[in-house]
Amino acid sequence: xxxxxxxxxxxxxxxxxxxxxxxxxxxxxxxxxxxxxxxxxxxxxxxxxxxxxxxxxxxxxxxxxxxxxxxxxxxxxxxxxxxxxxxxxxxxxxxxxxxxxxxxxxxxxxxxxxxxxxxxxxxxxxxxxxxxxxxxxxxxxxxxxxxxxxxxxxxxxxxxxxxxxxxxxxxxxxxxxxxxxxxxxxxxxxxxxxxxxxxxxxxxxxxxxxxxxxxxxxxxxxxxxxxxxxxxxxxxxxxxxxxxxxxxxxxxxxxxxxxxxxxxxxxxxxxxxxxxxxxxxxxxxxxxxxxxxxxxxxxxxxxxxxxxxxxxxxxxxxxxxxxxxxxxxxxxxxxxxxxxxxxxxxxxxxxxxxxxxxxxxxxxxxxxxxxxxxxxxxxxxxxxxxxxxxxxxxxxxxxxxxxxxxxxxxxxxxxxxxxxxxxxxxxxx
Numbered sequence: 414x415x416x417x418x419x420x421x422x423x424x425x426x427x428x429x430x431x432x433x434x435x436x437x438x439x440x441x442x443x444x445x446x447x448x449x450x451x452x453x454x455x456x457x458x459x460x461x462x463x464x465x466x467x468x469x470x471x472x473x474x475x476x477x478x479x480x481x482x483x484x485x486x487x488x489x490x491x492x493x494x495x496x497x498x499x500x501x502x503x504x505x506x507x508x509x510x511x512x513x514x515x516x517x518x519x520x521x522x523x524x525x526x527x528x529x530x531x532x533x534x535x536x537x538x539x540x541x542x543x544x545x546x547x548x549x550x551x552x553x554x555x556x557x558x559x560x561x562x563x564x565x566x567x568x569x570x571x572x573x574x575x576x577x578x579x580x581x582x583x584x585x586x587x588x589x590x591x592x593x594x595x596x597x598x599x600x601x602x603x604x605x606x607x608x609x610x611x612x613x614x615x616x617x618x619x620x621x622x623x624x625x626x627x628x629x630x631x632x633x634x635x636x637x638x639x640x641x642x643x644x645x646x647x648x649x650x651x652x653x654x655x656x657x658x659x660x661x662x663x664x665x666x667x668x669x670x671x672x673x674x675x676x677x678x679x680x681x682x683x684x685x686x687x688x689x690x691x692x693x694x695x696x697x698x699x700x701x702x703x704x705x706x707x708x709x710x711x712x713x714x715x716x717x718x719x720x721x722x723x724x725x726x727x728x729x730x731x732x733x734x735x736x737x738x739x740x741x742x743x744x745x746x747x748x749x750x751x752x753x754x755x756x757x758x759x760x761x762x763x764x765x766x767x768x769x770x771x772x773x774x775x776x777x778x779x780x781x782x783x784x785x786x787x788x789x790x791x792x793x794x795x796x797x798x799x800x801x802x803x804x805x806x807x808x809x810x811x812x813x814x815x816x817x818x819x820x821x822x823x824x825x826x827x828x829x830x831x832x833x834x835x836x837x838x839x840x841x842x
Contacts, residue, residue: 415596418589419556427530427557447509448526455538457525460516461501465541468523473501475544475567477527479553480508483515485573486550488630488831494520496835503542507553527555535561546838548572549598556590559597571595572602572834573627575774576611583614595619602834604774622837625830632732632759633828639733646717653680653739653807656762658731659687659752660744664767665697667747671799672722673704680807681717683734684708685725687744687752694726735760739813740806742799746770754779754790758824761817764790765802782823789820 438449450456459468474493478486483504490502501522504515515524523542528534535558547562549571562569576583582591592615595601601617602624603609609621648654657668665684672682686693694710701708707721717723725734735741741757746767754764754776770776770792779790793799809816 415589415593418586419560419593422556422590423532431529431531444509448507451509451526452529455526455528457523459523460519461522468501468503469541469543471499471501472543472545473503473522475503475505475542475547476550477505477547477553478511478550479506479527480511482551482553483511483518484631485626485628486548487518488627488634489548489550489572489834490518490520491634492831492835500545503544527558530555530557532557532561536565539565539567546570548838551575554594554598556594559594563597569598570600570602570834570838571598572624573830574601574603574608575605576603576608577774578611580611583611588615591615592617600837602830602837604830622833624833624837625827627831627834628753628755629759629824629827630829630831632755633825635732635756636736636759639736640730642730642733642737643711643715645715646711646723648681648717648737652719653810653813654683654737655680655740655742655803656683656685656734656738656757657742658683658685658735658744658757660684660742661687661748662693662696663748664742664744664746665700667767667793667796667799668742669697669700669704669706671796671803672706674796674800675803676704676706676720678804678807679719681719682722683725683738684722685731685734689726689728694724697724732756732760735762738762739810739817740803741765742793743776746776751776755824758789758820761821761824763788763806763816763820765793765799766790768792768794789823 434449438446441449476486476490494502502520504521504524505527506512506515506524507527515521528538539562544567546568551573554571559569581587596618598619601619601621603621604626606623609623612621657664660668668684684697686697698708701722708724709717709721711723711725712727735757739762741762742765743751743754743757745752746769749769750772751766751770754766754773757764758775758779766776776790780788782789791802793802
């Protein structure tokens with residue numbers, strides 16, 4: 414059945430989808446149009462000295478990270494570069510949103526748009542770059558790509574893989590396509606034992622390991638190599654700090670009223686919106702003013718008075734700001750889907766999320782972990798819930814160092830998945 418579904422995908426679905434995208438391309442804009450055009454022209458960029466022939470001769474390690482999956486690939490790229498400094502690294506992407514991140518990754522020698530999932534196009538790409546192996550980050554194992562790499566003798570591996578109970582990849586006709594694709598991968602490294610059990614329904618021949626989540630290694634690396642913050646704003650050890658990270662307007666409509674109810678209490682708050690556009694920041698400032706909340710903008714102040722909100726108006730420093738804090742609310746969870754809770758947890762913070770958190774396995778898993786602060790991750794449904802939990806944590810202020818150490822110790826168990834993946838690859842490839 415898997416073979417039949419693959420043939421339908423290859424000879425019916427793929428040509429139809431390709432033709433339709435080409436036909437509609439003039440009517441698309443933004444990332445969709447950019448994606449199509451990048452694939453059409455075989456876009457790539459070489460970042461280091463040497464041309465295509467030099468990179469091909471050295472046989473690069475090829476990593477595919479569709480978009481945000483690059484965060485799972487970062488520690489693998491960094492560690493592989495450390496172990497094999499003379500082997501080029503090539504990264505392909507599906508979404509153009511990854512291009513800005515890839516531009517800043519110094520360990521990457523060449524990055525390119527993933528070719529269309531058509532065998533002759535993929536064969537040309539493989540012949541051109543001559544990769545020694547292909548690693549898929551998290552997801553995005555394309556059926557024809559998996560088959561062609563296998564046939565061309567390029568070893569493949571999927572790492573930081575997750576397969577939830579309700580995953581569409583394991584249901585209906587899609588499961589046959591998933592089975593076909595993964596049976597052409599040499600190794601699968603799952604995040605958890607639950608993922609491996611969920612994969613069992615496919616009856617794969619591929620070797621499956623439980624190696625953990627490489628993104629935790631990236632989070633800990635970031636905490637160990639922090640970006641500089643404005644030291645003059647750093648809270649003193651006797652100040653309690655609440656942070657709302659990566660917030661959207663739907664989150665802020667819950668957070669701001671909660672802070673207004675707590676404004677007579679002596680503590681500090683940080684609000685770090687996901688979007689720092691002038692319009693969004695001005696709207697937030699208006700909300701705070703109407704709620705009677707004093708605030709200062711991070712980039713424009715040298716003082717952060719107790720009882721006021723530090724409004725973050727620049728991106729890229731949220732991980733460091735978590736280390737200034739004592740309890741966190743993670744944004745997106747009153748909008749559609751929560752942002753990552755990893756960085757806050759790795760910093761030792763108890764975390765609050767809104768009702769829309771089913772997309773995040775850590776938010777779900779750590780609701781079951783109960784320590785001095787209660788559950789490491791707690792769900793809130795209203796401003797009142799936020800008030801109760803912030804106030805409860807504030808009253809445990811003398812226990813906060815112990816609470817943070819407990820959480821950091823628990824989260825630290827997730828370290829070193831990168832080494833487990835690369836050690837296995839060294840044995841196989």
